[in-house]
Amino acid sequence: MEFQKGKIDGVIIRPLSKFLDSRGWLCELFRKDELKDQTFPEMAYCSMTYPGIVRGPHAHRNQTDLFYFLGPGNFEIRLWDNRKDSVTFGSFMQFYAGQDEARFVLVPPGVVHGYRVIGTVPGLVFNAPDRLYAGWDKKEPVDEIRYEEKEDSPFSF
Numbered sequence: 001m002e003f004q005k006g007k008i009d010g011v012i013i014r015p016l017s018k019f020l021d022s023r024g025w026l027c028e029l030f031r032k033d034e035l036k037d038q039t040f041p042e043m044a045y046c047s048m049t050y051p052g053i054v055r056g057p058h059a060h061r062n063q064t065d066l067f068y069f070l071g072p073g074n075f076e077i078r079l080w081d082n083r084k085d086s087v088t089f090g091s092f093m094q095f096y097a098g099q100d101e102a103r104f105v106l107v108p109p110g111v112v113h114g115y116r117v118i119g120t121v122p123g124l125v126f127n128a129p130d131r132l133y134a135g136w137d138k139k140e141p142v143d144e145i146r147y148e149e150k151e152d153s154p155f156s157f
Contacts, residue, residue, distance in 0.1 A: 003092035003156050008081040010108035011093065016070060017030050018102060027102065030128060039064050039106065041128035048124050049073070049117045055115025057155035063131040065107040071099025075115045080155050083110035087144025098123060112147060113157050115156045 018025040030041060049055055051073075059082060068076050078094040097103035099121070107113045117123035134142050147155045 001090065001149060003080050003090055003154060005093070006091040007088060008093055008111060009088040010092045010106075011079060011111060012104070012106035013095065014104050016068065016102035019071075026072055027070060027125065029055070029099050029104075030066070035066075035106075039066065039130050042130055042132050044128040045127065045133075046124060046155050049115075050122050051117050054114055054116040054148075055156075055157050057112045057113065057147045058109070058154075059112045059147075060109050060129075060131075060143045061145065062109050063129050065105075065113070066128045066130070067105040067107065067122050068102075068126040068128070069097035069101045069105065069115075069123075071124065072116060072124065073121045074098035074100050074118050075119050075123050077105065077115045078100075078113070079107065079157065080112040081110075082112045082155075086110070087155075106133050114155065114157065116157050119145050139150050 016027050018027045035090055067068055075098045077095055081088045081091045083089055131143060147153045
């Protein structure tokens with residue numbers, strides 16, 4: 001399958017504002033009044049990725065990811081709408097975020113996503129998904145469809 005550049009239904013990308021003062025900066029990550037009820041976080045984690053490394057691509061059957069790309073580091077982000085019932089099925093998005101352009105990115109279930117750190121500085125990502133990893137007490141199957149090692153995958157960097 002070939003993907004075409006275009007918006008993806010349900011994906012939200014918005015700038016994050018850093019409020020600077022003499023102590024440093026502050027950035028609001030989550031406000032209950034800015035998200036629909038079904039996308040409220042159930043957990044949160046940070047990950048650090050080295051320059052040139054790709055995380056993903058993968059998708060979730062039920063989980064919505066709420067990514068915060070603040071820096072340090074900058075990222076190339078790619079999204080593919082692989083949901084057969086979506087009005088934007090077959091769409092592809094590529095954009096940049098991180099230290100130079102802080103962004104919030106909401107990735108709904110079924111949208112394949114991945115990112116790569118660009119430049120020479122490791123990248124820090126904060127994620128607050130709406131599902132617990134491996135369920136309550138980590139006793140359920142992990143909700144991931146992984147594409148990283150599949151030959152002839154249309155999802156690549």
